[in-house]
Amino acid sequence: MMKPLDLQKADTTPAWCPGCGNFPILKAFTGALAESGLDPDKTVLVSGIGQAAKIPHYVTPPCNIFNGLHGRALPAATGIKCANHELEVIVTSGDGDMYGEGGNHFIHAIRRNIGIKVFVHNNQVYGLTKGQASPTSDEGYVTRIQTHGVVSMPFNPLALAIVEGCSLVARTFAGDPAHLKATLLEALRHKDGFALVDILQPCVSFNKVNTYAWYKERVRPVTPEHDPYDRMQALALAFQWGDAIPIGIIFRSRRPCFESRQPVLGQGTLVVRLSEGAPRKAATGNRN
Amino acid sequence: MGGTTDLLIRMAGEAGQGVETAGNTLLGALSNTGVHVLSTQSYMSRIRGGLNWHDIRISERECFAGREQADLLVSFTDTAGEILSGSLAPGGVHLHNGSTPGSAEIVSLDAEKLATDLTGSTLAANSVMAGAVFALIGCPADGLCDYLDKTFGPKGREIADANIKCARAGHAYILQAGLQERLHAPVPSAAIVGQIWSGAAAVGLGAATAGVKFVAAYPMSPSTATFAWLAEQADRYGILVEQAEDEIAAINMVCGATYAGVPAIATTSGGGFALMAEGVSLAGMMELPAVVVIAQRPGPATGMPTRTAQQDLQFALRAGHGEFPRAIYAPGTVAQGYALMRTALQTAHRYQTPVLLLTDQFLQDMQKLVPAFAATDAPIDRCLAQDAGADYQRYRIPANGGVSPRAIPGGKARVVVDSDEHDVAGHLSEDTRDRVSQQDKRMAKFSAMQAEAIPPAYYGPADAKLLLICWGSSYGPVREAVDAVNAAGRSAAMLHAAQIWPLALDAWKPLLCGRSRICCVEGNQTGQFAALLREAGLLAQAETLLRYDGMPFTGAEIVERIGP
Numbered sequence: 125m126m127k128p129l130d131l132q133k134a135d136t137t138p139a140w141c142p143g144c145g146n147f148p149i150l151k152a153f154t155g156a157l158a159e160s161g162l163d164p165d166k167t168v169l170v171s172g173i174g175q176a177a178k179i180p181h182y183v184t185p186p187c188n189i190f191n192g193l194h195g196r197a198l199p200a201a202t203g204i205k206c207a208n209h210e211l212e213v214i215v216t217s218g219d220g221d222m223y224g225e226g227g228n229h230f231i232h233a234i235r236r237n238i239g240i241k242v243f244v245h246n247n248q249v250y251g252l253t254k255g256q257a258s259p260t261s262d263e264g265y266v267t268r269i270q271t272h273g274v275v276s277m278p279f280n281p282l283a284l285a286i287v288e289g290c291s292l293v294a295r296t297f298a299g300d301p302a303h304l305k306a307t308l309l310e311a312l313r314h315k316d317g318f319a320l321v322d323i324l325q326p327c328v329s330f331n332k333v334n335t336y337a338w339y340k341e342r343v344r345p346v347t348p349e350h351d352p353y354d355r356m357q358a359l360a361l362a363f364q365w366g367d368a369i370p371i372g373i374i375f376r377s378r379r380p381c382f383e384s385r386q387p388v389l390g391q392g393t394l395v396v397r398l399s400e401g402a403p404r405k406a407a408t409g410n411r412n
Numbered sequence: 413m414g415g416t417t418d419l420l421i422r423m424a425g426e427a428g429q430g431v432e433t434a435g436n437t438l439l440g441a442l443s444n445t446g447v448h449v450l451s452t453q454s455y456m457s458r459i460r461g462g463l464n465w466h467d468i469r470i471s472e473r474e475c476f477a478g479r480e481q482a483d484l485l486v487s488f489t490d491t492a493g494e495i496l497s498g499s500l501a502p503g504g505v506h507l508h509n510g511s512t513p514g515s516a517e518i519v520s521l522d523a524e525k526l527a528t529d530l531t532g533s534t535l536a537a538n539s540v541m542a543g544a545v546f547a548l549i550g551c552p553a554d555g556l557c558d559y560l561d562k563t564f565g566p567k568g569r570e571i572a573d574a575n576i577k578c579a580r581a582g583h584a585y586i587l588q589a590g591l592q593e594r595l596h597a598p599v600p601s602a603a604i605v606g607q608i609w610s611g612a613a614a615v616g617l618g619a620a621t622a623g624v625k626f627v628a629a630y631p632m633s634p635s636t637a638t639f640a641w642l643a644e645q646a647d648r649y650g651i652l653v654e655q656a657e658d659e660i661a662a663i664n665m666v667c668g669a670t671y672a673g674v675p676a677i678a679t680t681s682g683g684g685f686a687l688m689a690e691g692v693s694l695a696g697m698m699e700l701p702a703v704v705v706i707a708q709r710p711g712p713a714t715g716m717p718t719r720t721a722q723q724d725l726q727f728a729l730r731a732g733h734g735e736f737p738r739a740i741y742a743p744g745t746v747a748q749g750y751a752l753m754r755t756a757l758q759t760a761h762r763y764q765t766p767v768l769l770l771t772d773q774f775l776q777d778m779q780k781l782v783p784a785f786a787a788t789d790a791p792i793d794r795c796l797a798q799d800a801g802a803d804y805q806r807y808r809i810p811a812n813g814g815v816s817p818r819a820i821p822g823g824k825a826r827v828v829v830d831s832d833e834h835d836v837a838g839h840l841s842e843d844t845r846d847r848v849s850q851q852d853k854r855m856a857k858f859s860a861m862q863a864e865a866i867p868p869a870y871y872g873p874a875d876a877k878l879l880l881i882c883w884g885s886s887y888g889p890v891r892e893a894v895d896a897v898n899a900a901g902r903s904a905a906m907l908h909a910a911q912i913w914p915l916a917l918d919a920w921k922p923l924l925c926g927r928s929r930i931c932c933v934e935g936n937q938t939g940q941f942a943a944l945l946r947e948a949g950l951l952a953q954a955e956t957l958l959r960y961d962g963m964p965f966t967g968a969e970i971v972e973r974i975g976p
Contacts (some may be wrong), residue, residue, distance in 0.1 A: 191830040203668025206652050206665070232661070314759070395822070
């Protein structure tokens with residue numbers, strides 16, 4: 125039999141291109157995690173598939189990891205949070221994984237306002253499958269598949285999240301390390317409910333339009349006067365794209381989180397109650 | 413049937429008329445009278461109109477399936493009467509609820525009018541009909557009234573009294589017409605006691621007592637009854653029930669919850685399970701104890717949403733890409749629904765792999781008097797590694813078999829799971845040695861799962877020449893067919909599979925020897941279980957007796973189709 129190839133040697137980490145926007149995001153994420161004081165024992169990093177979804181494997185100090193199916197990070201994270209709501213559950217994802225394949229879950233996880241933090245590395249292109257349009261690609265963007273340019277309207281994740289009353293909606297930029305780390309930290313410190321951070325991330329291999337330079341010319345931190353609790357003001361910011369792209373905390377709401385509205389979780393986490401054993405009084409005959 | 417009294421009461425009307433409720437009132441009242449009770453339902457996929465019926469069978473001996481012919485037809489509409497009067501057995505009685513005058517063939521009773529005259533509202537009309545039915549089968553009204561008192565008492569004295577008054581009036585109406593005891597109720601026995609449970613609820617109770625604390629589903633007939641029962645009981649058992657946005661979300665939520673250490677299930681039907689296939693494969697790869705209840709209905713596609721079928725055996729067996737071990741159970745009775753749900757959860761946790769439970773509309777909606785389930789049944793063992801430390805590796809290769817110690821997040825151990833192929837620590841790996849050792853490890857669980865597979869249940873004389881093989885909910889009709897064949901002086905036996913996969917090969921082999929005729933009875937068109945038995949090398953050739961019109965088998969039908 126043929127000697128097995130030692131592919132381990134070739135499997136270097138990380139699996140990203142030199143100059144990839146994921147590197148500064150990994151650095152900021154690691155820094156923000158440390159600064160936030162989160163206990164890695166009680167932290168679960170959940171991801172789907174894509175280059176952003178590999179981040180959990182590279183984070184130090186290591187946390188618990190659930191690296192699931194393409195597009196399905198949110199329902200898996202929801203199941204984990206329901207089972208043990210004392211765990212800090214953080215989702216790392218890309219625009220294809222979260223806004224394309226996982227779009228339906230994105231709509232409904234925000235509606236639940238379940239307490240998970242979602243960081244979307246949005247590079248407006250599919251990287252791992254090598255350069256097709258993503259749900260956030262601009263109209264007219266030409267690829268080897270969209271040969272006459274993208275005809276669909278780009279998905280606006282911020283506007284959708286605001287419309288659904290998401291408890292924290294933010295945008296940041298991989299090319300501004302200080303803003304990036306501060307925004308991630310703000311999200312990590314957010315209590316009660318769903319936190320979305322859309323991270324503008326250049327793809328140096330496949331997106332020759334939305335480059336570091338392109339974003340740098342356009343990103344504008346929101347002014348201190350912006351009231352994130354003002355939904356219409358926040359929506360106006362969410363619709364700004366093109367010459368000026370706002371970054372920062374765009375929207376906040378005071379909706380109670382999903383966990384606080386489950387009477388069954390008022391008595392402790394499901395996983396702890398389970399180890400206490402003994403079922404309650406059994407049901408009697410029931411006709412259904 | 414050997415001189416025993418066995419009556420079938422068919423309540424029929426339009427959707428939205430309360431046929432199911434009327435049937436349940438009768439069922440509840442009869443369940444206290446010392447006779448065996450079983451009910452089945454036939455309904456259309458609509459909210460109003462159409463034709464639905466609820467069959468209630470009462471007998472001196474235990475029954476396991478419905479019958480085609482009714483002894484008493486209670487029609488709530490003219491259409492129901494017209495369509496179903498042909499299904500009346502010779503000597504049967506047709507009681508019509510309505511204002512049309514009675515005839516030689518039809519006993520007419522306007523329950524709404526009678527209830528309104530007595531109580532000022534039609535709310536207790538069902539009790540009028542129940543009283544009339546009690547009189548027609550020769551049962552005193554007292555038993556019914558006790559039941560109504562118990563059921564409606566908690567809702568208020570006035571409501572209970574109104575129902576009792578109406579029940580007595582319905583009873584008296586039949587007596588005055590001189591129609592009492594047109595049919596003879598079975599002779600009660602003090603030994604026959606129990607509770608009425610549906611298959612759907614029994615499966616739910618199995619999950620709740622096994623320690624399931626998280627349930628995710630997207631509503632889909634006929635699985636919804638289990639989902640609804642669990643939601644109704646959620647506070648009592650401390651279960652979080654979440655209606656997912658789709659079935660893909662449901663299975664991935666279940667994967668997440670089981671990863672975090674909580675026994676969890678999803679309930680669905682064939683179409684929803686099709687969407688779950690990738691998630692089942694994920695549970696296979698991550699080695700998570702995900703359990704899915706698949707309540708079958710006829711396909712392909714939307715098929716017949718409220719009808720029954722046994723068409724998803726091969727689908728359940730193959731669903732999910734790649735190769736990974738799984739177990740599939742298929743309860744044959746209401747009581748087995750409870751027991752096998754618990755077994756399914758235990759198997760999933762012992763072997764850290766997905767397990768499927770196949771029911772169908774027939775069994776989900778079947779209600780039966782069963783002995784009370786043991787209140788002392790303990791939750792399953794989650795088989796967790798309690799002492800995992802910082803050096804923990806989720807997929808360490810064990811010395812024997814394929815089961816690695818399973819820790820859950822929250823402690824010192826880092827629990828890393830990946831849908832990509834991974835190394836022993838759970839990190840994604842493209843190393844071919846990791847690939848082979850992890851794939852081998854997962855598949856190594858199969859032989860242990862096979863060694864503890866449930867053997868097929870044999871029913872009938874040991875030397876029977878005719879062997880009827882069946883699985884899942886066909887248990888009832890086949891068992892009744894076997895009884896009828898043997899009562900007629902011929903010899904037949906049943907071999908029932910409650911576990912579809914893995915098959916307990918050594919237990920199957922000797923039972924298939926020495927038969928002159930073997931026939932697989934299945935609710936599908938292609939003989940899916942027969943094909944599996946052939947593939948497993950257990951059967952070279954088998955006759956099949958199949959039904960795929962959306963209706964369940966009956967014992968009499970099987971006897972007729974077997975031929976002389």
